[in-house]
Amino acid sequence: MxxxxxxxxxxxxxxxxxxxxxxxxxxxxxxxxxxxxxxxxxxxxxxxxxxxxxxxxxxxxxxxxxxxxxxxxxxxxxxxxxxxxxxxxxxxxxxxxxxxxxxxxSLGLALVSRAVAGLLPLLDRLDEYDVAVHEAHHTGKVDSPSGTALRLAEELLAGLGRKTRIEPETQHGAIDPAALHVTSQRVGAVLGEHTVTLDSDVDQIRVVHTAKSxxxxxxxxxxxxxxxxxxxxxxxxxxxxxxxxxxxx
Missing domain, CATH: 3.40.50.720 (NAD(P)-binding Rossmann-like Domain)
Incomplete structure (x- = not known):
């Protein structure tokens, strides 16, 4: 080809x-x-x-x-x-x-996306878990948040009735419970790391994908x-x- x-x-x-x-x-x-x-x-x-x-x-x-x-x-x-x-x-x-x-x-990131999609039906019923997305990239990356982080957030938003919008900005006060927070970090030469966090009063689950090359x-x-x-x-x-x-x- x-x-x-x-x-x-x-x-x-x-x-x-x-x-x-x-x-x-x-x-x-x-x-x-x-x-x-x-x-x-x-x-x-x-x-x-x-x-x-x-x-x-x-x-x-x-x-x-x-x-x-x-x-x-x-x-x-x-x-x-x-x-x-x-x-x-x-x-x-x-x-x-x-x-x-x-x-x-990244085919590995596609697997993470499918894993998160599989969690959504149960997560939507377990409202004691809040959810957020975080991404980290190298200092030369142009867009923020990354397109991947926004895509993950959109998939979460579509499956969670209690979340109605994506909030990509820094919060200087209490965040709206209906907002799905997407945060970004720009540091060094990080190729790309995306984390979906599920947090409750008693435990925390993190699904992380880290690109190695x-x-x-x-x-x-x-x-x-x-x-x-x-x-x-x-x-x-x-x-x-x-x-x-x-x-x-």
Whole structure:
């Protein structure tokens, strides 16, 4: 398979290493010095079967429009654009292409998400447990909270009747019991750590995922590229896992 990389930073380099290990070819590379948005047409992708995009939020939506307009399948790990998911779905349908997006491509984090989802029916009945989400990343991370933390919070919010909104800001007084607190920390070179905490008067449960290398994300992204190639529609990592694990309807 031929893969075009959009974003050649540390994540792009990790994706390239894993892709080559799995027998794929890098057909084109784009970054700040060679912007994808300067490309005139799909020929700039060098015949790519799939684009893998780990770039920056400021240009993500415009780049996604290009992929759809060119009818090229894509894997997008860039965050900060998902408020426009309905519009992106229309673009993908018009372009008859496939796009798989995720705020985090770690397969281990996907397992954590499924574990939390399994807890929700019981947790919703055990109102003595409060819940919160915390994430920690390196000092160079642009968005806060992380897209992954917000996605985890949204999943919790959907399953807990007593929580009605996400609160990502620092609290300088008593927090609204209906708010699901999402906190962030930026320190050193932390690749990514996400924690879901369930706390009661008598005990505490913590579900933690810690990324040990960028390879964890790169492997998930390359596997997603292998899966989405030739498909039509807007997908998430859950769609891929449901099919591979045989847990879909």
């Amino acid at each position: 031929r893969i075009a990389l959009v974003g050649t930073g540390r994540m792009g380099q990790a994706v390239e290493a894993v892709a080559v290990e799995r027998g794929h070819t890098i057909s084109a590379r784009f970054d700040a010095e060679t912007p994808l948005l300067d490309a005139r047409d799909a020929s700039a992708l060098g015949g790519a079967d799939v684009v893998v995009d780990f770039s920056v939020p400021d240009v993500a939506l415009d780049q996604i429009h290009r992929y759809a307009f060119w009818g090229v399948d894509a894997v997008v790990g860039t965050t900060g654009w998902t408020d426009d998911l309905p519009t992106v779905r229309e673009w993908v349908e018009e372009g008859q292409s496939g796009l798989l997006w995720a705020p985090n491509f 960028r390879r964890a994300f790169a492997l998930g992204a390359v596997r997603a590229a292998e899966w989405v190639a030739g498909r039509q529609g807007l997908f998430t990592l859950d769609d891929m896992l449901e099919e591979e694990l045989g847990t879909g309807d």
